[in-house]
Amino acid sequence: MDILISIFITIFGFIIGSFLNVCIYRIPKGQSIAYPPSHCxxxxxxxxxxxxxxxxxxxxxxxxxCRHCGEKISIRYPVIEFITGVLYLVIYIKYELTLTTLKYIAFITILIVVGIIDLDTTDVYFSTTIVGVVLALSFIAASGYLYSDFKQYIYGGLLGGGVIALIIVLTKGMGWGDAEICLYSGLFLGLKLTIVMLFFSFIFGSVISLILIALKKKNRKDYIPFGPFIALAAVFTVIFGDKILLWYGIF
Structure with a gap:
C-alpha cells in the first residue's frame, strides 16, 4: 500500500510540476494560468x-x-516536473499521510514557482505572495485544533519577514519581495525552523554567489536575486531542519 501511495504522490507531483511550468511562464507576463490552453x-x-x-x-x-515547428523546448520543463515529483515523494516519506505532509507539499509548490520566477525576472509577484500567506494561515487555523503551539507559526512569520525588512531598511541591499517570501515561509515553518531557514538562506546565497563570480557567470556588481536562495533554504529546512535542531539540542 505504501508503495502504491508513493507512486501516486510522485506521479501527482510530476503533473503539478507541469502546471507549475505554466505558472512560471505566464505569471510574469500577466497572463491567465488557466486560458488559453498550453501552446508553443x-x-x-x-x-x-x-x-x-x-x-x-x-x-x-x-x-x-515542438511537434509542429521543430522549435527546441527547454530542458527546464521536464526538470521542474521531475524535481516536483521527487520532492513530493520525499515529503511523504518523511511525514507520511498527515496534515504536515499536505502543508509542506503546498509550501514547496509555492517555493518552486516563486524561486524560479525571481531567478528569471528578479521580481516577486503579489499574486504568489497572497497565495502563500492565505495557504499558510489556513494551515495555521487547521493546526490550531490539533496543536497547542500554533502561535509559533505566527511568530515565525513575524521573525522571517521582520529580519529581512530590517535588512532592507538598514542596507537597501535586498528587495521587499524577499521579505514577503520570508514572511509566509515563517508562517509555514514556525519560529524555530524559520531561524534555520534564515541561516541557510544567507549561507546558500553567499556560497553560490561566490561560485558564480569565480566562474565569471556574474561579477561583483551584478544583482543576484535572493529569492531563489530563500526558496532553496526553505526546502532544505523542510527536509532536514528538525535534524539540525536536534543536533543542537533545540527541538
Whole structure:
C-alpha cells in the first residue's frame, strides 16, 4: 500500500510540476494560468494532451522539440516536473499521510514557482505572495485544533519577514519581495525552523554567489536575486531542519 501511495504522490507531483511550468511562464507576463490552453510559444500551435504527459512526452514523443515547428523546448520543463515529483515523494516519506505532509507539499509548490520566477525576472509577484500567506494561515487555523503551539507559526512569520525588512531598511541591499517570501515561509515553518531557514538562506546565497563570480557567470556588481536562495533554504529546512535542531539540542 505504501508503495502504491508513493507512486501516486510522485506521479501527482510530476503533473503539478507541469502546471507549475505554466505558472512560471505566464505569471510574469500577466497572463491567465488557466486560458488559453498550453501552446508553443514559437508557433502558437495548441499542444495536444498526449504531448503534455510530464517527462514522458518531452523525452520520448517530442524529443525536446515542438511537434509542429521543430522549435527546441527547454530542458527546464521536464526538470521542474521531475524535481516536483521527487520532492513530493520525499515529503511523504518523511511525514507520511498527515496534515504536515499536505502543508509542506503546498509550501514547496509555492517555493518552486516563486524561486524560479525571481531567478528569471528578479521580481516577486503579489499574486504568489497572497497565495502563500492565505495557504499558510489556513494551515495555521487547521493546526490550531490539533496543536497547542500554533502561535509559533505566527511568530515565525513575524521573525522571517521582520529580519529581512530590517535588512532592507538598514542596507537597501535586498528587495521587499524577499521579505514577503520570508514572511509566509515563517508562517509555514514556525519560529524555530524559520531561524534555520534564515541561516541557510544567507549561507546558500553567499556560497553560490561566490561560485558564480569565480566562474565569471556574474561579477561583483551584478544583482543576484535572493529569492531563489530563500526558496532553496526553505526546502532544505523542510527536509532536514528538525535534524539540525536536534543536533543542537533545540527541538
Amino acid at each position: 510559444t514559437n508557433c502558437d500551435s495548441e499542444i495536444k494532451w498526449y504531448d503534455l504527459v510530464p517527462i514522458f512526452s518531452y523525452l520520448l514523443l517530442l524529443k525536446g522539440k
